[in-house]
Amino acid sequence: MSELLANYWGGRWQTGSGAGTSLFDPVLGTELVRIDATGLDLAEGFDFAREQGGTALRKLTYRERGALLGAIVKVLQANREAYYAISMANSGTVNNDTAVDVDGGIFTLGTYAKLGETLGERRYLLDGELARLGKDPLFQSQHILVPTRGVALFINAFNFPSWGLWEKAGPALISGVPVIIKPASATAWLTQRMVKDVIEAGILPPGALSILCGSSQGLMDQLQPFDVVSFTGSAATAAVIRSHPAVTQSSVRVNIEADSINSAVLLDDSSAENAALDLLIKEVTREMTVKSGQKCTAIRRIFVPDALYERTAATLSARLAKITVGNPRNETVRMGSVVSKEQWQAVQAGLAQLKTQAELLFDGSKQPLVDADPSSCCIAPSLLGARAADAAPLIHDTEVFGPVATLLAYRDTAHVQALVRRGQGSLVTSLYGTDPEALAAMAAELADSHGRVHIITPEVAAIQTGHGNVMPQSLHGGPGRAGGGEELGGIRALNFYHRRSAVQASTNVLKHL
Numbered sequence: 001m002s003e004l005l006a007n008y009w010g011g012r013w014q015t016g017s018g019a020g021t022s023l024f025d026p027v028l029g030t031e032l033v034r035i036d037a038t039g040l041d042l043a044e045g046f047d048f049a050r051e052q053g054g055t056a057l058r059k060l061t062y063r064e065r066g067a068l069l070g071a072i073v074k075v076l077q078a079n080r081e082a083y084y085a086i087s088m089a090n091s092g093t094v095n096n097d098t099a100v101d102v103d104g105g106i107f108t109l110g111t112y113a114k115l116g117e118t119l120g121e122r123r124y125l126l127d128g129e130l131a132r133l134g135k136d137p138l139f140q141s142q143h144i145l146v147p148t149r150g151v152a153l154f155i156n157a158f159n160f161p162s163w164g165l166w167e168k169a170g171p172a173l174i175s176g177v178p179v180i181i182k183p184a185s186a187t188a189w190l191t192q193r194m195v196k197d198v199i200e201a202g203i204l205p206p207g208a209l210s211i212l213c214g215s216s217q218g219l220m221d222q223l224q225p226f227d228v229v230s231f232t233g234s235a236a237t238a239a240v241i242r243s244h245p246a247v248t249q250s251s252v253r254v255n256i257e258a259d260s261i262n263s264a265v266l267l268d269d270s271s272a273e274n275a276a277l278d279l280l281i282k283e284v285t286r287e288m289t290v291k292s293g294q295k296c297t298a299i300r301r302i303f304v305p306d307a308l309y310e311r312t313a314a315t316l317s318a319r320l321a322k323i324t325v326g327n328p329r330n331e332t333v334r335m336g337s338v339v340s341k342e343q344w345q346a347v348q349a350g351l352a353q354l355k356t357q358a359e360l361l362f363d364g365s366k367q368p369l370v371d372a373d374p375s376s377c378c379i380a381p382s383l384l385g386a387r388a389a390d391a392a393p394l395i396h397d398t399e400v401f402g403p404v405a406t407l408l409a410y411r412d413t414a415h416v417q418a419l420v421r422r423g424q425g426s427l428v429t430s431l432y433g434t435d436p437e438a439l440a441a442m443a444a445e446l447a448d449s450h451g452r453v454h455i456i457t458p459e460v461a462a463i464q465t466g467h468g469n470v471m472p473q474s475l476h477g478g479p480g481r482a483g484g485g486e487e488l489g490g491i492r493a494l495n496f497y498h499r500r501s502a503v504q505a506s507t508n509v510l511k512h513l
């Protein structure tokens with residue numbers, strides 16, 4: 001039997017009393033470790049985090065909490081090799097893809113460590129300026145932001161076991177709010193190992209960070225009015241979270257990051273179409289293949305002017321044919337596997353569904369796998385196409401969480417804007433062109449339905465941060481079907497973990513805030 005991973009719960013390591021759920025290597029099929037949370041006293045763990053962790057964190061200043069994050073960064077950096085090994089084994093990722101998760105998480109945490117430094121020796125934040133409430137300037141109002149006196153429960157998705165934890169924990173801990181992480185079962189090992197390293201380093205006060213690996217059953221029932229819950233995962237589970245009485249009756253604050261039918265748009269700019277098209281091809285290839293397309297921000301729909309449909313199809317297919325897929329331990333392999341047999345089946349089912357409304361432009365199933373059995377969870381990229389984009393509703397509505405995207409043709413600017421919006425709210429769209437004015441106008445037009453608009457022009461080709469890369473300085477989240485959430489965006493991320501209150505008093509009182 002494989003090792004049963006322990007949960008850090010109520011300030012001590014505890015293993016579940018059940019047989020556990022096995023985690024597997026998606027390429028080799030071998031069992032790796034087991035997770036289980038059966039029998040854990042959920043109420044005790046939440047109380048411990050709320051009382052011990054919350055009280056200790058709130059005693060510290062932003063600068064002191066920033067220093068804690070800085071110390072965590074050092075521990076994670078020191079153990080990077082172990083994280084890469086776990087990721088390769090449990091997520092089937094090549095090292096370049098592991099970097100997005102592991103190094104992306106550490107970088108994001110480091111960014112919030114520095115932010116804590118800039119916020120200084122305060123324990124709460126001022127929000128805006130003094131506002132006069134009447135004719136006499138003596139009586140005024142000052143808004144303040146204070147850390148919420150509860151826990152932050154994170155329920156995370158399988159595709160980012162590292163980044164998914166740290167991009168949320170950075171803003172929460174800097175705000176003085178204790179964290180309980182429930183990672184997705186399939187890839188919980190990496191999250192558990194990182195938390196273990198941090199706990200064993202003795203950096204955080206007891207109760208500031210807890211982890212529960214196993215069933216989510218009963219977790220939402222523990223939430224109290226000042227707790228917050230941040231969920232990342234499918235729209236179906238998001239609906240369950242949103243309709244829980246903790247949210248509907250106790251007003252527990254909730255942030256949802258759900259699925260998203262992101263897009264890439266080549267602007268109709270005939271003067272320089274070649275340069276912009278090349279940039280689009282490069283970015284789409286990267287987005288389809290990084291982490292085998294298992295990124296919430298990955299490009300799912302590619303819009304090009306009708307006249308460029310065939311050329312784009314041919315060039316993109318030729319690029320995809322060069323991607324080597326298989327065992328991530330083989331150094332010639334560029335793309336590993338999806339995380340599990342369930343995901344492999346979900347991708348096949350999604351692809352079959354999309355094929356009912358699109359043609360197959362590049363068939364990944366014909367590609368040979370390197371060093372991997374056909375029964376492994378490896379899938380080569382497939383490109384679909386629907387020239388009549390209006391007549392393919394499934395393409396605008398179905399997220400296939402794997403290396404799959406669809407090429408679509410458009411007539412004019414108004415047409416492509418309407419088509420992009422059929423995603424009903426997305427995390428990100430990327431625009432490709434050379435006319436700054438047209439690009440800015442398109443960005444402003446599409447901003448209403450996107451958390452982020454990423455513009456790639458020849459002048460930034462070598463320095464742009466990537467369509468799918470979530471940078472801590474920029475907002476992450478999207479309206480509508482993307483979940484309506486907001487994460488990161490620099491200091492904006494702290495809002496979720498603070499309560500805003502207006503203090504109305506004499507200016508002589510307010511100057512002491």
Ligand code: NAP
Pocket residue numbers: 155156157158159160182183184185186214215216220232233234235236237238240241256257258259260295296399401427477482483
């Ligand atoms: P999922 O099946 O919805 O699971 C997400 C998390 O919810 C897991 O930790 C899961 O635990 C837990 N869960 C399942 N049922 C629950 C319930 N009834 N109550 C409370 N928690 C419950 O999603 P997934 O398959 O892991 O993730 C893939 C999806 O996430 C994709 O659609 C992707 O687009 C989306 N995603 C979005 C973002 C973003 O930032 N917007 C980022 C990454 C992924 P178990 O694993 O134990 O079932």
